[in-house]
Amino acid sequence: xxxxxxxxxxxxxxxxxxxxxxxxxxxxxxxxxxxxxxxxxxxxxxxxxxxxxxxxxxxxxxxxxxxxxxxxxxxxxxxxxxxxxxxxxxxxxxxxxxxxxxxxxxxxxxxxxxxxxxxxxxxxxxxxxxxxxxxxxxxxxxxxxxxxxxxxxxxxxxxxxxxxxxxxxxxxxxxxxxxxxxxxxxxxxxxxxxxxxxxxxxxxxxxxxxxxxxxxx
Amino acid sequence: xxxxxxxxxxxxxxxxxxxxxxxxxxxxxxxxxxxxxxxxxxxxxxxxxxxxxxxxxxxxxxxxxxxxxxxxxxxxxxxxxxxxxxxxxxxxxxxxxxxxxxxxxxxxxxxxxxxxxxxxxxxxxxxxxxxxxxxxxxxxxxxxxxxxxxxxxxxxxxxxxxxxxxxxxxxxxxxxxxxxxxxxxxxxxxxxxxxxxxxxxxxxxxxxxxxxxxxxxxxxxxxxxxxxxxxxxxxxxxxxxxxxxxxxxxxxxxxxxxxxxxxxxxxxxxxxxxxxxxxxxxxxxxxxxxxxxxxxxxxxxxxxxxxxxxxxxxxxxxxxxxxxxxxxxxxxxxxxxxxxxxxxxxxxxxxxxxxxxxxxxxxx
Numbered sequence: 001x002x003x004x005x006x007x008x009x010x011x012x013x014x015x016x017x018x019x020x021x022x023x024x025x026x027x028x029x030x031x032x033x034x035x036x037x038x039x040x041x042x043x044x045x046x047x048x049x050x051x052x053x054x055x056x057x058x059x060x061x062x063x064x065x066x067x068x069x070x071x072x073x074x075x076x077x078x079x080x081x082x083x084x085x086x087x088x089x090x091x092x093x094x095x096x097x098x099x100x101x102x103x104x105x106x107x108x109x110x111x112x113x114x115x116x117x118x119x120x121x122x123x124x125x126x127x128x129x130x131x132x133x134x135x136x137x138x139x140x141x142x143x144x145x146x147x148x149x150x151x152x153x154x155x156x157x158x159x160x161x162x163x164x165x166x167x168x169x170x171x172x173x174x175x176x177x178x179x180x181x182x183x184x185x186x187x188x189x190x191x192x193x194x195x196x197x198x199x200x201x202x203x204x205x206x207x208x209x210x211x212x213x214x215x216x217x
Numbered sequence: 218x219x220x221x222x223x224x225x226x227x228x229x230x231x232x233x234x235x236x237x238x239x240x241x242x243x244x245x246x247x248x249x250x251x252x253x254x255x256x257x258x259x260x261x262x263x264x265x266x267x268x269x270x271x272x273x274x275x276x277x278x279x280x281x282x283x284x285x286x287x288x289x290x291x292x293x294x295x296x297x298x299x300x301x302x303x304x305x306x307x308x309x310x311x312x313x314x315x316x317x318x319x320x321x322x323x324x325x326x327x328x329x330x331x332x333x334x335x336x337x338x339x340x341x342x343x344x345x346x347x348x349x350x351x352x353x354x355x356x357x358x359x360x361x362x363x364x365x366x367x368x369x370x371x372x373x374x375x376x377x378x379x380x381x382x383x384x385x386x387x388x389x390x391x392x393x394x395x396x397x398x399x400x401x402x403x404x405x406x407x408x409x410x411x412x413x414x415x416x417x418x419x420x421x422x423x424x425x426x427x428x429x430x431x432x433x434x435x436x437x438x439x440x441x442x443x444x445x446x447x448x449x450x451x452x453x454x455x456x457x458x459x460x461x462x463x464x465x466x467x468x469x470x471x472x473x474x475x476x477x478x479x480x481x482x483x484x485x486x487x488x489x490x491x492x493x494x495x496x497x498x499x500x501x502x503x504x505x506x507x508x509x510x511x512x513x514x515x516x517x518x519x520x521x522x523x524x525x526x527x528x529x530x531x532x533x534x535x536x537x538x539x540x541x542x543x544x545x546x547x548x549x550x551x552x553x554x555x556x557x558x559x560x561x562x563x564x565x566x567x568x569x570x571x572x573x574x575x576x577x578x579x580x581x
Contacts, residue, residue: 012418089255090255092259101386102256102258102383102384103385104256105254105255105256105259105260106250106253106256106373106375106381109375109378109381109388110375116385119385120385120388120446123385123386123444124389124445124446125420125447125453126446127377127446127447128377128447129378129379129380129389129390129446129447130448130449131379131389131392131450132360132363132364132380133379134371134374135364135367146270146271149267149270150267150271153266153267154263154267
C-alpha cells in the first residue's frame, strides 16, 4: 500500500478519524507524517515505523511492479469532475464508491476503470490479478427451465420500467396493458417453487443410543 | 420453535476449534459473482432470484454435490435471529451478514464443515472451516468446489482485475483466509499488542474473536489477509501461514518461559480459573471465555490431565449465547443465559478437581 500523500513511499502509519460520524482512514509514510507533525520526532514509534518502512521499501523495490511509475496518481481537475460519473447499468456513482468502497455491478469496474485502478493498487498487494482464472467453456445455460425463468424475470424488469415510464407520460391505456402482462408473468413465476426450504433432518444423531446398540450386539 | 431443525442438527456436531497448540482453526472463504447480473447491493428482487436460482442449479450438479456432503438449503428469511447467531458462533456465517435481505439462501454441508451464502455482499460466498492450521487442505477443497461451480456458472471476471466483487477490497482472488489463534501468554507478557500491530503493517488484519470493550475476551484473535489482488492464492496462504506459525511459536516459547519462571503464579491462575467455572452460579460470556482461556493454557501445558482439547472446544462453543439458547431450546435473557451457562459449567466440571501436578512442556 502506497502513502496517500506522496504516493511514492509505502504507507506504514494508519490514522483513523471520525468527523461528524463519518469514518476516514489515512495511510501515510513516516516522512509525510513527520512533515505534518503526526508523529513525534524521537518517539519509539517513529523509530519502529522507520525500520518497518525500510523493510517494506526493500520489498517494494524488488517487486516487478513499481506502482508509482505505473500510474500517475496525482489528483487532477478531471478526477474531481469524475466524482459525478455514474454507471450506465446500475447507476452507482464514483462518489458513492469512494465513500463506501462498494460497486454495483461488473460494468462499474469497466466504466470507472481508469479512476479505480490506482486506488486498487494502493490498497492491494499489486495491480494485476495473478490467481485462478475461469475455464474457457461454461455450461451455464444448459437447463431450459432455468433459462426460461431467467428470461421471464428480465422481461418483467423491462415491463416494470416501461410501466413507470407510461404512468409518468400519462399513457394510461398502455399502462393498463403493461400491468396485465406483468401480472401474467408474475403468476407464471410464482407457480413454480424455485427455492424450496428443506425439511428437518431424517434422523438426528443420538450418540448414547448408538453406543448402547453396539455394546449389545 | 426458535431454531430451525437443520440448524439444531448442525449445532449437535462436534466443535471445530480444536487445533493443537495456539492455532485453533482455519477458515477460508471465496466471493464470486455471476456474470451479467448486478451485485446484490443494487440488484432488484427479480435479478437476485435469478442469480440464486442459477447458483442453486449449479450447486445441485452431481460433481458439485459430492464436494458438499449431504448439503441442505434454507431460504434466509426462514432462519430465526437465533439460528443466524448460532451460525456466526460456529463460523459458518460472516458476522456482518445476520440481517435479513431479499432472496438470500443459506446452503450448508450437514457436517458443518462448509457453507454457501447466496446474495450476501456477493452472489456466492463459499466458506470452509477446519481445525488447526489447515490452509493447504482447505484451499485444495475450496479450489475443487470453485472449479466445479465454474463449469456451470460464468463468474464475473476481468482479465486484469480478476474476479469482480461488490467490495473493491476483495477484487482479484476474492479469497479471505482467517486463522483463529489463542494468545494468552503473549498477552500476559505484554508483547501481544506490538506483535499484532506489526502484522497489520504487513497487509494483514488482526481482530478480537470476541470483542468486549475493545479487548479480546478469552485471548482469542482472528488473523486474516486484507489484500486479494496481485498475489496467487497459494502464495497468500503460505505467507499468512508463515506469519501465524511464527506468532504461534512465539506464544509457545513465552508459555514455556512463563511456566518455568513463574510456576507458582501459573498454577495459581489455572486453579483459580477452574475453581471459578466449577463453582459459579452466574457468569457472563466474557468472564467465562477469560477463565476458559487459562484452562486451555493449563490443558495444553499438562496441568489438567483429564481436561482435553475436545472438552475445551465443546465448552467454548456451548458457553456462547446462541448455543446456550439452542441447548435449552428457548430464548434466554442475558441474566438467564449467565445462570444457565454457570449450570452447564458446573455439570461439565463436576468430577474431582484435577490435581495440579508439574506441568508438561506441551500436550502430547
